[in-house]
Amino acid sequence: MFWNxxxxxxxxxxxxxxxxxxxxxxxxxxxxxxxxxxxxxRFVCTALLFCTGYGLTxxxxxxxxxxxxxxxxxxxxxxxxxxxRDFTSGSSxxxxxxxxxxxYRLGDVGLLLAMWASHHLWRENATLxxxxxxxxxxxxxxxxxxxxWLPQALENSTTASAILLATLTVQMGVFLxxxxxPFWEHLLSVRVLVALLGLAGAAMATAFARVQSSVKRRIAYxxxxxxxxxxxEVAAGFKNLALIHIAANAFLGAYRLLAPPLLAGMxxxxxxxxxxxxxxDRLPKKLKYTLYMLYTKEWGLYSRxxxxxxx
Amino acid sequence: MTARNNSFDEQVVxxxxxxxxxxxxxxxxxxxRNPLQAFQHLAFHDALRQASGMLGYHTSLSxxxxxxxxxxxxVKPGVLEKVLVEKKGAANTFEWQDKVLxxxxxxxxxxxxxxxxxxxxxxxxxxxxPDARVHPRLLRILGNYLDHGIADWKFPVRGQGFLDSMRxxxxxxxxxxxxxxxxxxxxxHTSPSISDLxxxxxxxxxxxxxxxxxxxxxxxxxxxxxxxxxxxxxNLPNGSHITLRELIVxxxxxxxxxxxxxxxxxxxxxxxxxxxxxxxxFAPVPMDEKSEVLAIWQEAVEWSxxxxxxAGLFHNPENSPGKTGxxxxxxxxxxxxxxxxxxxxxxxxxxxPAGHRAFxxxxxxxxxxxxxxxxKILETVVPSLGAANLEYYFSRTSQAGADVGHALTDQIIxxxxxxxxxxxxxxxxxxxxxxQDLEPMRLLCVVEQFPETVMQVIRRLNASRSWLxxxxxxxxxxxxxxxxxxxxxKGKMVTYRRLPAVKSLEDAAH
Numbered sequence: 001m002f003w004n005x006x007x008x009x010x011x012x013x014x015x016x017x018x019x020x021x022x023x024x025x026x027x028x029x030x031x032x033x034x035x036x037x038x039x040x041x042r043f044v045c046t047a048l049l050f051c052t053g054y055g056l057t058x059x060x061x062x063x064x065x066x067x068x069x070x071x072x073x074x075x076x077x078x079x080x081x082x083x084x085r086d087f088t089s090g091s092s093x094x095x096x097x098x099x100x101x102x103x104y105r106l107g108d109v110g111l112l113l114a115m116w117a118s119h120h121l122w123r124e125n126a127t128l129x130x131x132x133x134x135x136x137x138x139x140x141x142x143x144x145x146x147x148x149w150l151p152q153a154l155e156n157s158t159t160a161s162a163i164l165l166a167t168l169t170v171q172m173g174v175f176l177x178x179x180x181x182p183f184w185e186h187l188l189s190v191r192v193l194v195a196l197l198g199l200a201g202a203a204m205a206t207a208f209a210r211v212q213s214s215v216k217r218r219i220a221y222x223x224x225x226x227x228x229x230x231x232x233e234v235a236a237g238f239k240n241l242a243l244i245h246i247a248a249n250a251f252l253g254a255y256r257l258l259a260p261p262l263l264a265g266m267x268x269x270x271x272x273x274x275x276x277x278x279x280x281d282r283l284p285k286k287l288k289y290t291l292y293m294l295y296t297k298e299w300g301l302y303s304r305x306x307x308x309x310x311x
Numbered sequence: 312m313t314a315r316n317n318s319f320d321e322q323v324v325x326x327x328x329x330x331x332x333x334x335x336x337x338x339x340x341x342x343x344r345n346p347l348q349a350f351q352h353l354a355f356h357d358a359l360r361q362a363s364g365m366l367g368y369h370t371s372l373s374x375x376x377x378x379x380x381x382x383x384x385x386v387k388p389g390v391l392e393k394v395l396v397e398k399k400g401a402a403n404t405f406e407w408q409d410k411v412l413x414x415x416x417x418x419x420x421x422x423x424x425x426x427x428x429x430x431x432x433x434x435x436x437x438x439x440x441p442d443a444r445v446h447p448r449l450l451r452i453l454g455n456y457l458d459h460g461i462a463d464w465k466f467p468v469r470g471q472g473f474l475d476s477m478r479x480x481x482x483x484x485x486x487x488x489x490x491x492x493x494x495x496x497x498x499x500h501t502s503p504s505i506s507d508l509x510x511x512x513x514x515x516x517x518x519x520x521x522x523x524x525x526x527x528x529x530x531x532x533x534x535x536x537x538x539x540x541x542x543x544x545x546n547l548p549n550g551s552h553i554t555l556r557e558l559i560v561x562x563x564x565x566x567x568x569x570x571x572x573x574x575x576x577x578x579x580x581x582x583x584x585x586x587x588x589x590x591x592x593f594a595p596v597p598m599d600e601k602s603e604v605l606a607i608w609q610e611a612v613e614w615s616x617x618x619x620x621x622a623g624l625f626h627n628p629e630n631s632p633g634k635t636g637x638x639x640x641x642x643x644x645x646x647x648x649x650x651x652x653x654x655x656x657x658x659x660x661x662x663x664p665a666g667h668r669a670f671x672x673x674x675x676x677x678x679x680x681x682x683x684x685x686x687k688i689l690e691t692v693v694p695s696l697g698a699a700n701l702e703y704y705f706s707r708t709s710q711a712g713a714d715v716g717h718a719l720t721d722q723i724i725x726x727x728x729x730x731x732x733x734x735x736x737x738x739x740x741x742x743x744x745x746x747q748d749l750e751p752m753r754l755l756c757v758v759e760q761f762p763e764t765v766m767q768v769i770r771r772l773n774a775s776r777s778w779l780x781x782x783x784x785x786x787x788x789x790x791x792x793x794x795x796x797x798x799x800x801k802g803k804m805v806t807y808r809r810l811p812a813v814k815s816l817e818d819a820a821h
Binding site: 036075195197209210211212213214215278280285286289290292293295297298 | 341448455462464466467484487659797
């Protein structure tokens with residue numbers, strides 16, 4: 001029956017609590033900044049839509065319900081990113097958000113394929129299904145090899161609330177992994193793959209975060225690095241640790257965003273704090289410059305992605 | 312400045328560019344510079360028109376905003392009428408009143424501004440937009456280079472200039488900032504001048520200057536920051552330094568890189584494919600009806616405010632100072648910081664309506680018959696107060712065009728600035744929170760001295776002369792004997808006719 005489509009357990013509870021707190025924070029912050037503006041009703045509707053999608057996803061007992069929630073959430077977070085865009089006045093660039101949207105939809109394809117495969121090839125090719133699920137999860141969590149949408153989405157979203165909810169959707173990738181955990185638990189190859197992806201993603205994101213001079217991109221990369229670590233934790237079977245880590249990561253991100261930025265009156269001392277040497281500075285010169293350039297260009301991930309998605 | 316100059320002189324153009332670029336200080340302290348400094352040789356309203364037509368700046372509130380100020384009685388009908396009579400003559404008042412209050416003007420867009428027109432031809436003729444690919448890379452490298460303390464791992468080369476640092480990294484790194492060899496070799500093996508690079512990119516020397524303006528104003532916040540850092544002469548926290556010239560050279564190299572990458576090794580410079588010349592960026596912007604209407608509104612807003620103050624200050628000054636002041640201050644709720652400066656004897660100050668912030672400067676007219684003291688006072692007070700005031704003024708008007716307000720999350724870059732836009736430019740001007748409830752108004756400077764003496768002083772002034780004569784600051788003199796008020800208008804002292812004071816006070820009571 002209908003109620004069989006839903007499922008409630010510790011995982012749902014954990015996600016429910018985190019999601020509830022973050023949504024409250026986002027709406028509270030949105031109220032503070034958007035109240036009285038013409039975007040406020042739009043924001044409230046979109047946030048409600050997002051909650052619906054989020055709720056459907058975390059309570060889902062099977063793939064079909066999950067896909068439905070996933071779709072709603074994807075559309076809602078896309079709408080949140082562009083909540084400030086005024087479409088009536090000219091053609092302001094939709095390119096960046098289109099990129100996030102594109103990756104979302106790509107993720108859905110993975111999910112749909114997994115659903116289809118699970119109906120037809122159940123038990124026969126569990127590895128394939130796991131890989132499809134993993135692909136979706138890593139797209140959603142902005143992990144390798146689809147790592148580049150999160151910083152751009154954050155950079156281009158106009159409200160802190162949108163960013164808070166976007167970080168929530170990032171955690172949904174991990175949710176998918178955890179929900180399907182019993183399914184690939186016994187497949188060593190998949191577990192190793194998850195761990196390796198997480199490790200590579202965490203290492204890359206950490207490196208990028210270290211050279212960022214812009215606060216939002218730095219938040220995005222730090223969040224990505226943590227998600228990479230969470231992937232490793234899930235692969236290793238530490239599910240509770242992963243859940244705690246998710247909540248901590250979400251709240252840390254929120255704190256970084258919502259704490260008032262200290263820019264005015266920041267003391268800029270010569271030779272003060274800002275001239276610290278780091279371990280990278282002790283590397284041989286060639287290696288140091290190469291790494292720095294590589295990280296600054298972010299491995300050319302963006303330019304490559306932009307090249308395909310422009311026009 | 313008006314005619315296109317054939318020869319390109321790097322130093323001269325760089326100097327001029329620095330005048331136009333906004334002053335931006337790391338950490339968002341006050342810059343105390345007139346944001347329209349480059350236009351200060353023009354009369355105020357001409358300068359506003361020029362700046363908006365040339366650079367696309369929003370230099371006034373929108374018509375709707377002015378009209379809603381009128382509807383909410385912040386602009387008094389009597390004052391508006393007076394301004395109309397002064398500007399257009401009694402005969403045309405009725406006609407212009409209709410224009411000011413009712414006429415619908417076609418929505419003027421930023422696209423009409425001349426800046427950027429020349430470089431728009433990359434898109435039109437070559438179907439490529441170099442900025443879309445240069446900016447992300449350039450601004451990231453620049454941001455990392457200028458970083459004051461966000462990144463954990465700072466730019467690895469320290470204590471050198473920008474180009475030298477980039478050369479050092481390029482020559483020792485296996486990964487290049489460039490994608491094609493030509494630009495990289497130009498950086499590593501030559502020290503190209505701006506005009507060498509422009510010859511490759513633009514070709515026609517008459518267009519060099521306009522091209523540079525277009526290019527730098529595509530990220531005027533960043534360029535302004537670099538120009539300010541250069542003129543401050545201070546090094547960055549890590550001992551490095553940067554000049555505007557270095558930024559331009561590097562950006563031109565990146566443009567060559569991107570164009571090479573996109574169009575292949577051999578492409579014709581921009582000028583060779585221009586069908587028609589773009590409008591001259593520096594030509595005077597002609598007066599039109601809308602700009603006149605906006606100027607009339609601005610004067611009406613200002614004088615609605617000043618009227619109240621002047622009435623308070625000089626209505627029966629000896630008899631009932633406190634009471635008058637108290638009453639008129641109830642009308643004026645304007646939150647206008649630093650828009651009043653009084654130079655005179657203490658009795659003048661005492662009549663200042665309560666609730667107004669004013670800069671007060673004690674001055675005894677009888678001890679200064681030749682005006683030497685006054686000269687010194689004006690010379691220091693007018694440029695500093697005027698600049699602070701105009702900074703508020705133009706920060707407020709620049710919001711008029713932005714459809715999104717303070718709800719945007721600013722993005723802090725490197726602890727030296729904020730970006731608000733998707734294009735990634737740094738924000739100029741004061742934070743929105745400081746200016747959102749403000750009505751833009753110029754500084755009113757009240758001087759207690761004989762008008763003839765003040766005129767002589769003005770003729771002797773240096774730095775603050777253009778401020779006063781071009782009406783970037785309003786000057787009102789109070790005759791110490793007859794208490795008559797005069798305003799400085801178009802370089803002459805004009806008798807000030809106030810609205811019947813009794814009437815305005817009655818308005819206040821209701």
